[in-house]
Structure formats: C-alpha cells, structure tokens
Amino acid sequence: MDHEQLFSSNFKVGAYPFYQTQRQENPIFALQENQGHTSWIVMKYDHVKELLKSQSFIKDQDKLFSTSARDKDEGEPNIFGNMMLDVDPPDHTRLRKLVQPSFNPKTIKQLAPRIEQIADELIEEMKTKEGSFDLIDDYAFPLPIIVISELLGIPVEDRDKFRKWSNTIVAASEQEEGDFLEDVQAFTQYLTELFEKRSNQPEDDLVSQLIQTQEDGDKLSRNELYSMVVLLIIAGHETTVNLIGNTMYALFEHPEQLEKVKADHSLIPGAIEEGLRYYSPVDFSTARWAGEDMDFHGTTIRRGDFVMASISSANRDEEKFDRPEAFNVERERNAHVAFGFGIHFCLGAPLARLEGKIALEKLLDAFPNLGMDTSTTPPAWRRVFLLRGLDSLPVCFA
Known part of the structure; x- marks a missing residue:
C-alpha cells in the first residue's frame, strides 16, 4: 500500500483486513520516503507498546531538524507551537503536571452528577423527535463538548464553533489551505479574547487556573497556554464522540451483544472497553522521530525517520487478543492501547470512560428498543487519518 491509498477516502472501510495482513507479512512497514528519511508504521501490539514507551523515539522534532523552530512567545500567537503531545521530558513533565490534578480519577468522579444531568437533558430533547434521531449530532457530540466546555470555562453556546474548528484541525490534510488558515485564525482570536476576559475576571475554571499559572512565573508561556487549551478542547471531545458513537455502532452490528447489555447494565463498562479496542477512537498515534x-525488531530505522503506531492494528493483534475480530462485551483479557501507553497515556482517559459509561446507561434506559435506522444511508467513517469516527449514526426508537 502506498501513501495515497492509506489516505484515500475509502481506506477506513477495508483497514482491518489490511492491518491483519501487515501484522503477518510486514509488521513494520515503510509508508514513504522523503528527503532521505523514511516514514514507518508499526503494526503489532508488543512493538506498538515498545514504541510508545521508548525514549529512543522522540516527540520534539526540533531536536533533530532546524526547519521547524518553535515560536518562543515572539510575534503572533501560535496555538500549535507548544503542544504537550509534541514535547519530551522535562517540558512534557512540567506541562502535564499543570493539568493532571483536574483529570485524576477522584476529581473526575465528582463530575458524574453533572454528566448525568447533561445526558438527561439531551435525551429529553431526543424524545421529542419523530421516532428517530442522529446519535452523533444529537448525543455523542454535544455531551462531551458541553462537559469539556464547562470544565474549561467556555460558554456552551460556542460549542458549534469549536466543532467546526476542531474538525478543521484534526482533518488538516483534507482541508483547503485557505479554509484551514481562516479557521485557525478565528480559533486563535477567540482564545485571545477569552484569555483577556479571564485574566481580568478569573472564574472557577481551568482556563482561569492556567492563566494564573502563566502570570505567576515561567511555568506556562503564552503559546503553551494557547496550545494547552486547544489540545484539551480537541482531545476532550473528539475522541469521546468517537468512543460513544463507535461503541454503539459495534453494538448495533452485534445484536446479541446489544441484548446482553440491555438486559444487564453491569456489562456497560466492559462494552466501553471492548468498543475502545474494537473500533479504536484513535487509529494512529501522533508522530515520533x-x-x-x-x-x-529486524528493521533498520535511521535517525530522523518518522515513526507512527497503528493503535487500531495493535488492538486487533491475534497474538494478544483471543478472537480479536469478535466483539465481546464480556472479554476477560482486554489490555487494549486505545488510550496510548507510557508518559503520553491519554490524560483524559478517566473522563472519557465516565462519559461513555453514563452515556450508554442513560441511552439504553431511555430507549430500550433503540436500533439503527436502516431506511437511511449506511453510516460512513469520517475521512480523518488519525481518528476513527462516524459522520453520523441515524437511529430509531419506535
């Protein structure tokens, strides 16, 4: 498979058979070569975990190349210049420490009543529909964006703006350059105004806390503040939308599993974990060099080569999982890597799991006869290389 095929619009449909073939025949394969460097994709579970954990693969390409120097708070704001996902220790350690307390399991557990309330409100709206609704637009998207907006201190009425901006960023390779730059500029301007407002009038939210940290000293630079908030907004809802949508889609595809979960809600946490493994919300890890x-593992990789992990392939590895192509909500050994591994393990994993659990519990309680609406076009995967999620998921509840 060449570069163009991997980025084609229909790749997601046939991805899993391709992954299986690569694991068996070419588990570390060269995607393309560019200016003397090779881009590699790692397919097998054990290799993926090693890649994600190893300090020999670095995130900050400035350590290797001089062509992408970071903006060190000079000139215009740079919302991508200091992403926590793109730095190594000690910068990564410092940045993660600033937000870790807001995402530890104990703190996240306290959000449960509010998440339940949001789910209830969305469900009441869905009940007013004429027997059908779009599970993505009406439920899987608004629930996590409302939660992360409230956590950060962003007005909920702005959530549709964030959906547009977020879609632009995660699908950057598919966007026209003018549209991409326009959305990034709008996103940056919005955050600039928000930061100014919170700096003058702090509130009890994470943005205010991060601004205070910036003003207290050199722990958080201006562009680190931009990048942190952008990352939290995008990571705080994009992957959870996919988690909820993908898990329900897998349940619809496997009616016997759906009936088990409907009959016994104690199986919902297992369904969430199996959804994370079976249709991983993140298809590929972010870049390493x-x-x-x-x-x-028998492949010569040169200094400066680009290396990426196939999370979805690792989570279907037959050497790790019993009958990996089967969707089983009662799977006993399910050590998936959907949230990554090592120091970059997803900060928001406790929040995503809690939102997913509440979302499914509330949904199946409210709509016991819920099923896919087969009268409409079959669900299609979004054309976003790094992520796996549905454009829409029409359902009916009559």
Whole structure:
C-alpha cells in the first residue's frame, strides 16, 4: 500500500483486513520516503507498546531538524507551537503536571452528577423527535463538548464553533489551505479574547487556573497556554464522540451483544472497553522521530525517520487478543492501547470512560428498543487519518 491509498477516502472501510495482513507479512512497514528519511508504521501490539514507551523515539522534532523552530512567545500567537503531545521530558513533565490534578480519577468522579444531568437533558430533547434521531449530532457530540466546555470555562453556546474548528484541525490534510488558515485564525482570536476576559475576571475554571499559572512565573508561556487549551478542547471531545458513537455502532452490528447489555447494565463498562479496542477512537498515534540509528525488531530505522503506531492494528493483534475480530462485551483479557501507553497515556482517559459509561446507561434506559435506522444511508467513517469516527449514526426508537 502506498501513501495515497492509506489516505484515500475509502481506506477506513477495508483497514482491518489490511492491518491483519501487515501484522503477518510486514509488521513494520515503510509508508514513504522523503528527503532521505523514511516514514514507518508499526503494526503489532508488543512493538506498538515498545514504541510508545521508548525514549529512543522522540516527540520534539526540533531536536533533530532546524526547519521547524518553535515560536518562543515572539510575534503572533501560535496555538500549535507548544503542544504537550509534541514535547519530551522535562517540558512534557512540567506541562502535564499543570493539568493532571483536574483529570485524576477522584476529581473526575465528582463530575458524574453533572454528566448525568447533561445526558438527561439531551435525551429529553431526543424524545421529542419523530421516532428517530442522529446519535452523533444529537448525543455523542454535544455531551462531551458541553462537559469539556464547562470544565474549561467556555460558554456552551460556542460549542458549534469549536466543532467546526476542531474538525478543521484534526482533518488538516483534507482541508483547503485557505479554509484551514481562516479557521485557525478565528480559533486563535477567540482564545485571545477569552484569555483577556479571564485574566481580568478569573472564574472557577481551568482556563482561569492556567492563566494564573502563566502570570505567576515561567511555568506556562503564552503559546503553551494557547496550545494547552486547544489540545484539551480537541482531545476532550473528539475522541469521546468517537468512543460513544463507535461503541454503539459495534453494538448495533452485534445484536446479541446489544441484548446482553440491555438486559444487564453491569456489562456497560466492559462494552466501553471492548468498543475502545474494537473500533479504536484513535487509529494512529501522533508522530515520533527516531532519535538515533537503531535496529527495531529486524528493521533498520535511521535517525530522523518518522515513526507512527497503528493503535487500531495493535488492538486487533491475534497474538494478544483471543478472537480479536469478535466483539465481546464480556472479554476477560482486554489490555487494549486505545488510550496510548507510557508518559503520553491519554490524560483524559478517566473522563472519557465516565462519559461513555453514563452515556450508554442513560441511552439504553431511555430507549430500550433503540436500533439503527436502516431506511437511511449506511453510516460512513469520517475521512480523518488519525481518528476513527462516524459522520453520523441515524437511529430509531419506535
């Protein structure tokens, strides 16, 4: 498979058979070569975990190349220049420490009543529909965006703006350059005004806390503040939308599993974990570069080579999972890597799991006869390389 095929609009449909073939025949394969460097994709579970954990693969390409120097708070704001996902220790350690308290399991558990209230309100709206609704637009999207907006201190009425901006950023390779730059500029301007407002009038929210940290000293630079909030907004809802939508889609595809969950809600946490494994919300890890020449499981990888993990492939590895192509909400051993591994393990995993659990419980309680609406066009995967999520999921409840 070449570069163009992997990025084609229909790749998601046939991805899993391709992953299986690659795991068996070419588990570390060269995607393309560019200016003397090779781009690699790692397919097998054990190799993926090693890649994600190894300090030999670095996130900050400025350590290797001089062509992408970071903006160190000079000139215009740069909302991508200091992403926590794109730095190594000690910067990563410092940035993660600033937001970790807001996302630890104990703190997240306290959000449960509010998440339940949001789910109830959305469900009441859906009940007014004429027997059908779009599970993505009406439920899977608004629930996490409302939660992360309230956590950060962003007005909920702005959530549709964030959906547009977020879609632009995660699907950057599919966007026209003018549209991309226009949305990034609008996003940046919005955050600039928000930061100014919270700086003058702090509130009890995470944005105010991060601004205070910035003003207290050199712990958080201006562009680190922009990048942190952008990351939290995008990561705080994009993957959870996919988690809820993908898990329900898998349940619809496997009616016997759906009936089990309907009959016994104690199986919902297992359904969430199986959804994370079976249709992983994140298809591929973010970029890493080889910090040195190395032999990686029989493949020679050179310093400066681009390396990416296939999360979805790892989560269907037959050497790790019993009958990996089966969707089983009662799977006993399910050590998936849907949230990553190592120091970049997803900060929001406790929140995503809680939102997913509440979302499914409330949905199946309210609509015991819920099923896919087969009178409409079959669900299609979004054309976003890094992520796996549905454009829409029409359902009926009559």
